[in-house]
Amino acid sequence: MTIEACAELVQRGDPDRFMSAMTAPIGARENLFVLYAFNLEIARAPWVTKEAMIAEMRLQWWLDAVEEIYTGGEVRRHEVVTPLVEVIRENDLPRDLFDALINARRWDIYKEPHSDLAAFEAYIRDTAGGLMALSAMATGAGADMRPALMEYGYGVGLAAMFRAIPALENAQRYPLVDGRNTAVGELARDGLTRLNDAGIGLRNIAKPARAALRSGWMAHSVLRDVIANPALVADDGLVQSEFSKKFRLLHLSFRNRF
Template structure:
């Protein structure tokens, strides 16, 4: 059974002012895709080379996409050193492009083709083939190849989005957990590995990603249901509370593990997750109401504190 249907006032359309309901990352930016370079300041040693200028503009295009389509991850990435942003923004833009693919058409076959296009891009990048001409594919290829990111995690992130094309519910809670791990968990692991995480850190980093993913999933429930989806295996308040509790437990498990300092900027993408999950545990009814996100001032203060103290 799905979660209780939200009232019109709590739907994604009402909360965001967009004309069509859906998860926040499913809508296309309303402005043109202009490359913004205000986040990127080349170092003295790189500003004079055409290669670095080209890379800066390519990554800036990714940053612009993320700023408009995934503003929370954008704000988190902006607290990272510039060198880390050059790795995070292409991965976040890739995730955004893949996440949007099922929502830009009502034709399942076209949506499947869009996802397959990205699976082919990943295969070609990992295989060393020429990179397709696309504003995200080129900088993504550089990050993937420099860090030797695993094809399996990249492909799983894309393949998991096939669920968004159709209206079928998850078979069971294990299937929903696997979806969250492949998407949010996979992206967290890829981002951290791009920043230098060791393979022995994958477990706790994926746990952090799972906790973040549960928070994102619960915030997206009203939008999913507006689209006629059944995003929860069990929508009863006690089941929603348990799902949120397990996400919170995953975050706490990850924080107990000593992880490389270099990966903190990737983990900081989960800066709002703990508060969101605690609200869902305290009052599962807030999920259907779309009332889990903190106010802008509180959210900005929390992120600033984490950045100032080097925490996530």
């Protein structure tokens, strides 16, 4: 039940976020490892079983754990929950973001598509946007930056969704409301606009929190690629080489940018 256990979980299950977290100062890095491990556990919950009821129970387990943390009573012991208590309480992180992130993952349990564009956007906002806001606020960002962080996280999450769509469709999950190339291109264009606009508002964010924003270091290039050629999404053409990914991340880290 340690930070090291969380770091190992993230390194194995979410290597891109692990790399970005390693660019943070040690204290901030530890908070990121805990939050990313939490996110990984939530994201996995709907996929570890084919039984919808069991998946629902797994997500409810996490909702109950979060409730225990915020109500101040005895909190269950768990390799991620236990260090999460300290991260939440020391940084006064808002409960609603945790609840929304967990509840949004219920969509992953079932095979029904999102009902409309608003539902799709809410899913990205509550998952990627919420995680971005929590991560940045746990590393020095003020609560007043929450709206911009959510928007930035939306752009990052949209780019990640585009990269994941081939695998999701193979698993009979169809997140895009409209999969035509014109609609996909417009979605990417809107995501890039949100990412850029939010980035302007986050220029003066605390330096340790910039590592949280660097978790989306590939988003700009992915969204630009989709705008230029939306067919790349369905063709699984958004894969980036490990060398180019690491080079870009190191470049941003040395300049303390995101």
